[in-house]
Amino acid sequence: MPQTVTCTVLFADLRGSTSLYESLGNAEAASVVTQSVSVVGRIIEGQGGRVIKTLGDGLMAVFKGPLPAIRAAEEVHESIDRVMGASRPASQPVMRVQIAMVHGEMIEVAGDCFGDAVNVSARLLDAAGDNETLLTTQTLEPLPPEMRKRFRRLERLHLRGRVEPVEVWRLEPRRGQDAASTMFGDSAPTAAPEGIRLASEGVSRIHTVRSLPVIIGRSHEANYCVDDSRVSRSHARIEWHSGNFQLTDLSSNGTYVRFGRQSEVVTLRRGACTLHGRGVICMGVSPNVLNAPTISFEILRFDDTDPQPI
Incomplete structure (x- = not known):
């Protein structure tokens, strides 16, 4: 029964x-x-x-x-x-x-x-x-x-x-325990970052730790709405995790990250990586693809950066 x-x-x-x-x-x-x-x-x-x-x-x-x-x-x-x-x-x-x-x-x-x-x-x-x-x-x-x-x-x-x-x-992990998963080989800077600048389609915003998480996706409820069929409704999440800005893929087609001017592209499929320096986040396809939907990022320290939206 x-x-x-x-x-x-x-x-x-x-x-x-x-x-x-x-x-x-x-x-x-x-x-x-x-x-x-x-x-x-x-x-x-x-x-x-x-x-x-x-x-x-x-x-x-x-x-x-x-x-x-x-x-x-x-x-x-x-x-x-x-x-x-x-x-x-x-x-x-x-x-x-x-x-x-x-x-x-x-x-x-x-x-x-x-x-x-x-x-x-x-x-x-x-x-x-x-x-x-x-x-x-x-x-x-x-x-x-x-x-x-x-x-x-x-x-x-x-x-x-x-x-x-x-x-x-x-x-969240127990105090003193670091559960962050970094899929990119380079180590993050030793000084704690204080903000992240995200720019898409000519609009640039600065987010502090307190204003996270940020959701990128096709849904109008996302913090950054990217109207592209290759982008999932909730495609990726940026948050403060274990002392770093972490990007997590939530999508069906994957999220791709290119750091700085490097040619190597980090592919995330339901995985996560620590964001450092500056680079681009691409949703659904590699940033090498023409007209790929991308958002640029830059990790900031406010002692030498004016923390005001552009």
């Missing part, structure tokens, strides 16, 4: 497995992925959760409430980081974990789960960056006040299949 229950639905996904298959071969890569998914499953069960099903290089689980689900998510991130750091050769690609969770009603039938909480959690996973845990407002509200302080509001996302946007929050 179908049973309606209220619980926290968690989806976890290991990203980077495709590169593992390319570098290690099918047998060895499959072993690494299988073992990693098993580690995630054991952590979830150790926190009182129940694995509903595995999904290739990810899984779906349910918890009685959001607090044990968040504890499991933190332990999963830390465990996968240790595994990748301890046993991975320098030439082997790194796998990252993305986690999304939603607290709400679902229907359980023959060991599987269905309903709005399941659908929203699955769609929210697509918006998570490397090593991020995302959840909704209704998932945040039952948490103790001290735990709620560790979450940062991102934006209202338009999720596939839903008319109304969903308010999303991200779990």
